[in-house]
Amino acid sequence: xxxxxxxxxxxxxxxxQSMTLQCAQDMNHEYMSWYRQDPGMGLRLIHYSVGxxxxxxxxxxxxxxxxxxxxxxxxxxxLSAAPSQTSVYFxxxxxxxxxxxxxxxxxxxxxxxxx
Amino acid sequence: xxxxxxxQPGMFVQEKEAVTLDCTYDTSDQSYGLFWYKxxxxxxxxxxxxxxxxxxxxxxxxxxxxNFQKARKSANxxxxxxxxxxxxxxxxxxxxxxxxxxxxxFGTGTRLLVSP
Numbered sequence: 001x002x003x004x005x006x007x008x009x010x011x012x013x014x015x016x017q018s019m020t021l022q023c024a025q026d027m028n029h030e031y032m033s034w035y036r037q038d039p040g041m042g043l044r045l046i047h048y049s050v051g052x053x054x055x056x057x058x059x060x061x062x063x064x065x066x067x068x069x070x071x072x073x074x075x076x077x078x079l080s081a082a083p084s085q086t087s088v089y090f091x092x093x094x095x096x097x098x099x100x101x102x103x104x105x106x107x108x109x110x111x112x113x114x115x
Numbered sequence: 116x117x118x119x120x121x122x123q124p125g126m127f128v129q130e131k132e133a134v135t136l137d138c139t140y141d142t143s144d145q146s147y148g149l150f151w152y153k154x155x156x157x158x159x160x161x162x163x164x165x166x167x168x169x170x171x172x173x174x175x176x177x178x179x180x181x182n183f184q185k186a187r188k189s190a191n192x193x194x195x196x197x198x199x200x201x202x203x204x205x206x207x208x209x210x211x212x213x214x215x216x217x218x219x220x221f222g223t224g225t226r227l228l229v230s231p
Contacts, residue, residue, distance in 0.1 A: 031217040042119075042206060042221035043160075058218070090160060094217045103150070104219060106160035 002026050006091050006107035013081045013114045021076040021110050023091030029105070030096040032074035036060065036087040037109075043090065049074055050096060081114045088112075117142050119207050119222035126227050128197045135182070136192040136225045138207030146212035149190040150219065151181065154204040163205075166190060197229045 007022045025032065033048035035058075045058030049068040063085055065077040074093075078085060088111050092104040118141040128134040140149065151163040166174045166181045174181045182191040194201055204226050208219040 033217070035221075040223055042223045043208075043219075044221070045218060048218065059220075088158070092160075096217065103162050103165060104160075104217065105162075109158045109160075 004091055004093055004105050004107035006089075006110050009108065009110055011110065011112050013078075013112065015082060015114060017081050018077070018079050019081065019112075020078075021089055021091075021112070023074045023076065023107060024072050025074075025091075025093040025105070026072065027093065027105065028071060029093035030071070031094040032068065033058070033092050033104070034064070034066065034074070034076045035090045035092060036085075037090060038087050046076065046089075078112075081112075083114045086112060086114045117144075117209055117211060117220045119209050119220055121207055121222035121225050123225045124223075126225055128194075128227065128229055130199060130229055130231050131196055133193060133195045134197055134227065136194070136205050136207075136227065138190045138192065138222060140188050140190060140207075140209050142188075142209065142211065144211045148210045149181065149183070150208040150210070151179070151190075151192045152206045152208060152221075153201075154206065154224070155200075156203070160206075164192070194227075199229050199231065202227060202229045 004025045034046040035043040037043045044060045047066040049055045088109050091107040094104050120139045147168045149166045153161040164176045164179045166183045178195045180193045204224045206224045207222040
């Protein structure tokens with residue numbers, strides 16, 4: 001049972017480069033999201049999706065794009081990387097069922113460094 | 116606005132003792148959920164415990180319990196009989212029915228160190 005899988009786990013970029021962080025889940029979760037974790041700031045929501053074709057912004061969306069073409073996949077795109085985007089990125093998914101607690105299942109994280 | 120405050124950057128406890136990690140929250144909503152997650156040095160986020168705002172009893176999961184004081188807007192995590200493997204970062208988080216229970220707002224975390 002793979003759960004939530006993120007790739008790559010580590011990436012170094014130069015300022016201005018683009019890249020995509022991949023996220024896939026095999027639990028048939030409707031809800032998927034991306035968080036970034038910075039020292040002393042906890043986790044902050046970047047973008048989220050409640051189903052295929054539906055995405056919305058979280059707390060810190062600037063500089064990131066997402067799309068949700070399938071239930072399983074939710075890639076995060078950095079179009080022009082900046083040093084301020086150096087962070088650890090977590091993908092998380094959950095059911096949307098009524099009455100569910102909303103417990104998030106997290107991937108292992110992707111550490112991104114922008115030089 | 117929703118906000119989670121964890122005022123303890125670091126906590127120390129001896130093995131087999133109990134420890135309380137503080138969490139206060141700010142919300143004007145009546146329906147919300149409170150979570151605690153553990154993040155060991157390996158980096159993954161591990162769900163520990165959940166408390167709904169309408170739950171009258173404190174949530175418990177094995178050695179973890181959530182001391183929920185609604186009037187004081189606090190949701191402290193109590194770990195009984197600490198183990199060396201409990202050394203990790205601990206995050207308190209909150210969600211709201213109005214914005215979707217899955218949209219968690221996290222605190223800044225408390226680093227717990229368990230000594231032999």
